[in-house]
Amino acid sequence: VRADAALADRHASVREAARAWRAAGILDDAGLTEVEALLPDDRVRVGPVFRVLLFLFTLIAVLAAGGFVFALIGSVAHVHSWPPFAIVSLLFGLLALVLTEVQTGSMKRAQGGTEAATSLATLCLLLGSAGIWLFGVLDLDPEPSMAFFMTLVAVACFAAAWRWGYPIYGAFSALAFLAAFAFLPLATGTPTAIHLVPAVRVAWIVLALAGIALLPRAMDSPRLPPAQRHIATATLLVLLVGLYTAVDISSFSGYWIEAFSLLRFSGSPPPPPSAPLRYTAMAATALVPGLLIAWGLVARRRPVLILGMLLAGCAAVSLRRFIHVAPLWVILSVSGGLLIALALLVRRFLDRGEGHERSGLTAEPPLEGKERARLLELIAATAAFTPAARDLPSEPAYHGKGGEFGGGGSNSEF
Amino acid sequence: MNPDVLDALPRLVQRGHLPAEAAEPLARVARGERFSLYVELRLLLWAGVALVTTGVGILIKQNLERIGPLTIAIGLGLAAAACLAWVVWHAPRFSWGEVPSPNLAFDYLLVLGLALVAADLAYIEVQFSPLGANWPWHLLVVSLLYAAAAIRFDSRVVWSLALSTFLAWRGVALSALEHHLQIDQEFLLRWNALACGALFCALGWAFRRSGRKAHFEPVATHLGWLTLLGALVYGMVEVDGLLWTFALLAVGGALAAGAFFTRRFSLFAFGVIGLYIAATRLVFEGRTGEVFGCFWFSASGLAVVVLLVLAQRKLKEPL
Numbered sequence: 213v214r215a216d217a218a219l220a221d222r223h224a225s226v227r228e229a230a231r232a233w234r235a236a237g238i239l240d241d242a243g244l245t246e247v248e249a250l251l252p253d254d255r256v257r258v259g260p261v262f263r264v265l266l267f268l269f270t271l272i273a274v275l276a277a278g279g280f281v282f283a284l285i286g287s288v289a290h291v292h293s294w295p296p297f298a299i300v301s302l303l304f305g306l307l308a309l310v311l312t313e314v315q316t317g318s319m320k321r322a323q324g325g326t327e328a329a330t331s332l333a334t335l336c337l338l339l340g341s342a343g344i345w346l347f348g349v350l351d352l353d354p355e356p357s358m359a360f361f362m363t364l365v366a367v368a369c370f371a372a373a374w375r376w377g378y379p380i381y382g383a384f385s386a387l388a389f390l391a392a393f394a395f396l397p398l399a400t401g402t403p404t405a406i407h408l409v410p411a412v413r414v415a416w417i418v419l420a421l422a423g424i425a426l427l428p429r430a431m432d433s434p435r436l437p438p439a440q441r442h443i444a445t446a447t448l449l450v451l452l453v454g455l456y457t458a459v460d461i462s463s464f465s466g467y468w469i470e471a472f473s474l475l476r477f478s479g480s481p482p483p484p485p486s487a488p489l490r491y492t493a494m495a496a497t498a499l500v501p502g503l504l505i506a507w508g509l510v511a512r513r514r515p516v517l518i519l520g521m522l523l524a525g526c527a528a529v530s531l532r533r534f535i536h537v538a539p540l541w542v543i544l545s546v547s548g549g550l551l552i553a554l555a556l557l558v559r560r561f562l563d564r565g566e567g568h569e570r571s572g573l574t575a576e577p578p579l580e581g582k583e584r585a586r587l588l589e590l591i592a593a594t595a596a597f598t599p600a601a602r603d604l605p606s607e608p609a610y611h612g613k614g615g616e617f618g619g620g621g622s623n624s625e626f
Numbered sequence: 627m628n629p630d631v632l633d634a635l636p637r638l639v640q641r642g643h644l645p646a647e648a649a650e651p652l653a654r655v656a657r658g659e660r661f662s663l664y665v666e667l668r669l670l671l672w673a674g675v676a677l678v679t680t681g682v683g684i685l686i687k688q689n690l691e692r693i694g695p696l697t698i699a700i701g702l703g704l705a706a707a708a709c710l711a712w713v714v715w716h717a718p719r720f721s722w723g724e725v726p727s728p729n730l731a732f733d734y735l736l737v738l739g740l741a742l743v744a745a746d747l748a749y750i751e752v753q754f755s756p757l758g759a760n761w762p763w764h765l766l767v768v769s770l771l772y773a774a775a776a777i778r779f780d781s782r783v784v785w786s787l788a789l790s791t792f793l794a795w796r797g798v799a800l801s802a803l804e805h806h807l808q809i810d811q812e813f814l815l816r817w818n819a820l821a822c823g824a825l826f827c828a829l830g831w832a833f834r835r836s837g838r839k840a841h842f843e844p845v846a847t848h849l850g851w852l853t854l855l856g857a858l859v860y861g862m863v864e865v866d867g868l869l870w871t872f873a874l875l876a877v878g879g880a881l882a883a884g885a886f887f888t889r890r891f892s893l894f895a896f897g898v899i900g901l902y903i904a905a906t907r908l909v910f911e912g913r914t915g916e917v918f919g920c921f922w923f924s925a926s927g928l929a930v931v932v933l934l935v936l937a938q939r940k941l942k943e944p945l
Contacts, residue, residue, distance in 0.1 A: 222630045222633075223630075225628065225630045225631065226630050226631055226634040228945075229628070229631050229652075229656075233644075233648075233652065238644075238648050238652070239643075239644065243643050243644065246641070246643045247638060247643050247644075250637070250638070250641065250643065251634065257945055258938050258943060258945075259891060259938075259942075259943025259944055259945055260891075260943070260945075261891035261892050261894065261895045261943060262891070262934060262937075262938045262941075262943050264895065265895055265898060265899075265930075265934055266931060266934050266935070266938075269902075269927045269930040269931045269934065270927070270931050271927075272923050272924075272927035273923070273924050273925075273926075273927030273928040273930075273931060274924075274927075276919075276920045276921075276922075276923035276924035276927060277920075277924040279916070279920040279923075279924075280917065280920035280921050280924050282920075283916040283917040283919075283920050284917055286916075287915075287916060287917060288917065323945070326931065326935075431627075432627050432629065433629070434629035434630075434632075434633065438628075438630060509661075511658075512627065512658030512659075512661045514661075514665075514666075517666060518665075518666065518669070521666065521669060521670070525673065539688070540681075540684055541681045541682070541684035541685040541688065541689070542681070543681070544677045544678070544680050544681030544684065545677070545678050545681030545682060545685065546681075547674075547677055548673070548674045548675065548676070548677025548678035548679075548680075548681060549674065549678060550674075551670050551671070551673055551674030551677065552670075552671055552674035552675065552678070552731065552734070552735075552738075554670060554674075555667045555668075555670040555671045555674065555730070555731065556730075556731050558663065558667060559667055559730050559731070562663065569660060572654075572658075572659050572660050572661055573661055573663055574660060574661070574662050574663065574664075575662070575663055575664055575667055575730060576662055576664060577662060577664040578655075578662040578664060578665070579655070585665050585668070586782075589668065589672065589783065590782060590783055590786055590845070592672060593672065593737060593783045593786070593787065594783070594786045594787060594790050596672075596676050597675075597676075597679065597737060597741050597787055598787060598790040598791060598794060599744060599748070599765060599768070599791055599794045
């Protein structure tokens with residue numbers, strides 16, 4: 213991130229907080245104006261609706277422009293070899309890169325939609341060009357080369373995230389990195405590499421542990437601007453999902469991570485893991501979300517806490533496949549009731565503390581992000597609780613009794 | 627933790643922009659020393675309600691023979707009554723204005739109680755068929771019940787459920803009609819969706835105009851326009867002819883223009899997208915080919931971006 217963009221990012225973070233203070237009545241209008249004057253934001257930003265529209269139509273325009281030249285080469289010039297397509301993709305990717313740099317540089321755009329669209333187009337077109345070159349022009353076998361390509365994707369996404377400050381690219385980068393490890397055993401192309409396959413799961417766990425050890429420092433570092441701190445958070449979340457996938461009992465017994473490599477080497481997945489390993493995986497399935505929730509609460513990391521809660525839901529579904537203690541409707545109704553009771557009890561417990569808090573935890577609404585959460589709630593509730601269409605009662609099907617034909621003594625039937 | 631806010635707070639206090647006594651609580655929040663679990667608790671409540679309603683659905687489906695229809699109907703009724711009794715007990719006095727929720731769980735227990743009532747009604751209707759061939763009407767009853775509860779207890783979530791259940795009623799009623807009368811369902815569906823969309827928009831307008839439950843207006847208006855535009859797109863795709871395309875063009879254009887002048891940003895987005903879909907359909911009428919297609923999307927995309935930038939400069943949507 214450029215130095216001027218980083219400073220504007222820091223100021224924008226405080227200005228956003230100040231707007232929430234204003235909404236909560238802590239600041240008055242004059243105070244907000246003074247805060248905004250003290251912390252100027254020189255970036256050209258647009259509101260969320262225009263941002264989405266500008267992003268959408270810019271992406272359509274840039275990618276369709278590339279497609280237009282592709283189509284011209286293919287159908288008008290009748291060129292059917294790979295290199296021209298790779299070159300066109302590369303050139304359009306470089307053009308999109310320049311457009312992004314100009315917008316984030318001299319045009320000082322941020323949260324404007326268009327620069328995000330051109331940055332995404334840059335990634336798509338440059339990586340598309342690399343893909344065409346590797347698998348089309350050089351005609352490499354996709355399976356052994358996939359680990360290399362995924363590493364390339366990870367590096368490109370990380371560079372884009374770091375340069376332009378988009379956390380989503382940090383998440384893509386981590387995802388591609390995990391995928392690169394999953395494809396690594398195929399890179400040697402020899403059947404002996406089958407012994408490397410189990411190491412992939414271990415590697416995902418090690419990567420997540422390394423992320424847990426290193427990334428929180430970046431997430432809290434005052435030296436980094438908010439965008440880069442968010443990139444660290446997004447990366448950590450993907451690594452934690454990787455950790456859960458590596459230990460989850462369903463993934464473990466179904467070889468979700470290794471299936472691709474195993475099928476390639478041996479033609480069939482191995483038998484289910486031994487009982488001790490399965491029990492260990494079951495324990496880990498329950499333990500990992502619990503630990504994440506605890507970590508989120510203790511370290512006050514909301515994204516980790518919410519991820520832990522979501523993974524706890526996944527763990528419940530996963531464990532239910534292997535442990536049957538009661539019919540499904542009982543499990544769902546009782547666990548639903550328990551969740552409601554838990555929420556009410558926690559709220560009451562926290563509310564009765566001094567200043568409506570206990571150990572710094574409170575059930576009072578936060579100053580920021582309340583409206584966004586209410587909108588999400590409205591959409592989620594409407595989607596979840598609207599009655600579904602029901603099957604209509606079917607009319608009795610027609611059953612012919614079989615006709616007869618013929619006459620004059622004929623008794624033929626059909 | 628927010629180091630930038632932590633860094634800025636002393637400066638704001640020093641320059642007199644923020645009272646010192648207000649800065650300390652904000653610093654505690656920025657340091658993570660005071661951490662709100664409000665969102666997480668609401669997430670738990672939402673998950674709890676969703677699990678209970680799913681569990682009840684499975685119970686009805688799988689245990690009918692074993693438990694018996696009357697027991698299930700009474701059990702559901704009692705559970706619903708318990709939830710709604712809690713809601714009534716905690717509900718603030720009725721007001722036509724916006725009423726703050728008295729409790730974190732208020733909206734969710736209201737939704738759970740009403741969902742259980744709806745499940746009970748549906749179950750009674752299936753088992754005992756009090757409405758006979760008019761069975762889809764129970765969805766209208768549920769929708770009206772939701773609407774009444776939404777207004778009484780001031781719940782926007784329940785209000786959106788009332789509207790979506792009304793749409794579900796029309797969909798199911800049309801399926802039944804087609805089933806019995808062999809009428810073209812597509813035709814009826816489109817016109818019904820148009821009528822529902824118009825009705826929701828009119829409801830929204832009435833709420834705003836009267837100033838009573840004016841905060842329900844955005845839900846009605848947005849759902850109304852989405853339904854209306856969806857019906858027009860559906861007509862454009864399904865019906866061979868340009869009438870629906872022109873209708874979408876006109877409605878999308880009018881919506882975008884109206885929303886532009888009234889500064890309704892999300893409605894402006896609906897209008898622009900409707901307009902673009904209709905224009906694209908018109909341009910492609912009788913034309914095919916990758917080269918032309920890519921050219922159109924590139925050129926039109928660029929044109930829309932330019933127009934949006936100009937519109938945004940005029941409107942200045944808040945961040």
